[in-house]
Amino acid sequence: MNARRWTRTVGAAAAATVAYLALGAAPAAAHVEIAEAQPNGDGTTTLTFSFDHSCDNSPTTELVVALPDGVTATTTATPNRWSAAVADDRVTFTGPGLETAQVGLTTRIIARAGDTLHFPVLQRCADGGSYDWIDITADSEHPAPRLIATNAVLANPPDPTTAPTPAAAAGAAQQQGGGATLGQALAVLAAFVLAAAAAGFGLARRV
Template sequence: MSSSTRTTPTAPRRTRRAVIATAAVIGGTVLALAIPTMASAHVGVSPDELVAGDHGVLTFSFSHGCDNSPTTALRITMPEGLASVAPTMDGDWKIDVARGDDGLVSAVTYTALAPVPTDLRGAVSMSVGLDEDTPETLAFPVVQECVDGATEWTQLAEKGEDPHSLDSPAPVVTVTAATADGHGAHDATTPKTDAAGETAAADPLPTVLGAGGLAAGIAALVVAVLAYRRRV
C-alpha cells in the first residue's frame, strides 16, 4: 500500500498576501499625500487685504508647475485702480515691466534665472499704491510659464460662487475703506499669513481629500489582513 503526502504551499500564499497588504498601505499613503498636493496647487497673494488710499507690498507665491514641470516665469497683469506699482528687485528673477498709454504699469513679468523645481516654493513681490476710489476687489491674473506648458490663473468667482471651487483662480486682494485715523479695519502692514506665506484662511478641501485617501489606505489594509487570517 502506497501513501502520498500532500504539501500545502502556505509560504508562497502568505508571501503574496503580505505583498498585497503592503501595496495597499503604500497606495493609500501615496493617495493621502498626493491629493492635497494637487488640490492646493495655485498662485496665492499675501496679504489678501489692503486699505484704500494706502500702500502695501504684495507677495505672489506658488508651488508646483504645469503638470509637475518647473516654473520659468510669472506674468502678472495689473488691475485698474492702482496708483503705483514698483516690482521688488530679486537676484533670482529678471523683471520686465510693461506700461499702458497712461504710463501706469499694466503688467510685470518675472523670469526665473533658473527654473523653479516643482518641490520648492517660489515667490515674487511688488509694492502697490491704492487710490481712495480703488475698487473693493483687485484681481491679478497670472500666467505661470513652465519648461513644458503654461497655466493661466485667471478665473474669477461669480457672485455667490466659492472661489475654492475654481480650477485656476486668479489671486484677489480685498480693499477695505479707510477709517478716520487713515487705517482700515485691519492693519495692512500685518498680513494674516501662515508659515508658508499663504493666506490664513485655509481651504478645507485638501484636508478632506487627504483624510479620504488615508482612510482608503487603512481600509485596504484591514481587508487584506482579514483575508489573510481567513485563509491561514
Template sequence: MRRNDIGSARSQRSWRVMLTGAAALIVSLAGFASPAGAHVTVTPSTTAAGAHAVLQFSVGHGCGNSPTTRITIRIPAQITAVTPTRTALWKVAKQTETVDPPAVDSHGNTVVQRVASVTFSTETPLPDGYREVFELAVQLPEASGTKLVFPTVQTCEQGESAWIEVPQDGRNVEELELPAPGFTISGPAEGTHHHVTTGTTATPAPGRADTLTLAALAAGVLGSVLGGAALVRQRRRT
C-alpha cells in the same frame, strides 16, 4: 513580574499615549493651518484703503510636474503705481500702458502711464514642489470694498497654467479650477500713515492668529513629549 519591570512598562505605555496624542494634534493642526498649495495666491501686507502695501504672490508647484520658468502678473486698472522687488534668480520686466483718461494719484500728480503687468523670468527653473514668492509694492485704491484681481500666467518648461478665472453668477472662488489671485480693499486704517518700510509686517488676521497659537501649543506638547521620552530612556539606563 518585578516592581521595576511593572513601572517601566507603565512608563512606556504612558509615553506611547502621550506621543500618539501629540502626533494626532500636530497632524490635525497641519491640515487646518496649511494654505491651499494647489493655487497661485496673493497675500497683501495690508488691505487698508489708500495704503501702500507689499503684495506677495506665492507659487508652490509647477505645471503638472514641469518646472516654472516665468510668471506674468496682470495689474488691475485701479492700481497706478507698482514697484517690483528684485530677486537673485529672476529677471524682472515691467510692461506699461497709457492711462486714458489720465488719473491723479494721492499726491496730486497726473498719471499718464502705468505698469500694466510684471513678468518674472528665470534661466534656473523652479522645480515642481518648491515654493517661490514674488513681491510687488503698490498703492491701494482709496475706495473700500473694491475687489482687486491679478490674473497670473504661469509658464513652465512644458505647458502653462493661466490663473485668470474670476467667479461669475454667484459662484464661489473655491469652485474654480484656476482662480486668479485677488483680495478686497478694507476700510482705511485710522491713525496710521500709508507707507511701507523695510521690515514692516501685517498684523495676522484673527483666524491666522488662532492657528499660530494652536501650532505653538502643538510644538510645546511635542517638546514635552520628547523631553519625557528622554527622561524615560535615562531612567531605564540607571
C-alpha cells in the same frame, strides 16, 4: 484651559480670520495666490504672490501678473537670479526654473474698501506648458489671485477728519434765502403753518 490662555487662543484665531478674509479667502487649491498684503505706511502696499505648483514635473520659469484698474506697480522683489519688468498694467517675473517661490510687488491701490481686486496670472514652465489663473470665481479650477481692499492697503483711504460736522452742516443750511439764517427760515415756515391752520379753522366754523 485657564481664562488667560483661552483669550490668547481666541485672539490669535480672530487675527488669522481677518487676514484670511482680507486676502479674499483664497482656497487651498489655488496654486498662485496673494500670500500677503503688507501696507508700508506711505500709501503703498507690498503684495507677495506665491506659487507652489508647476507644470507637471517642469518647474516655473515665468509669472505674468495683470494689474486691475486702480492698481499701479512701483517696485518689485524677486527670488535669486530672477528679474522683473513692469510695462503698463503687466508685471513679468522671469528666471531659472523653480518648483515653489514668492515674488513681491509694491503697489499703489486706488479703490474702495470692500472692493474685490483680481490679479490674473499667467504661469509658464520650462517645458513650454502654462496655466492661466484668470477665473474670478474663488472656487473655480483656476482662480485668479484676489485681494479684498481695506482702508489699510489703500493709497486713498477716506479721511475721517474731512467729514462734515453737525455745526458745519448747520452753517451750510443757513446760507439759504438771500442770507437768511436757518432760525429765520424756520420762523417764517412756522408762521405760515400757523396762518394756514387759523384760516382752515375759520372756514370750518363758517361751514
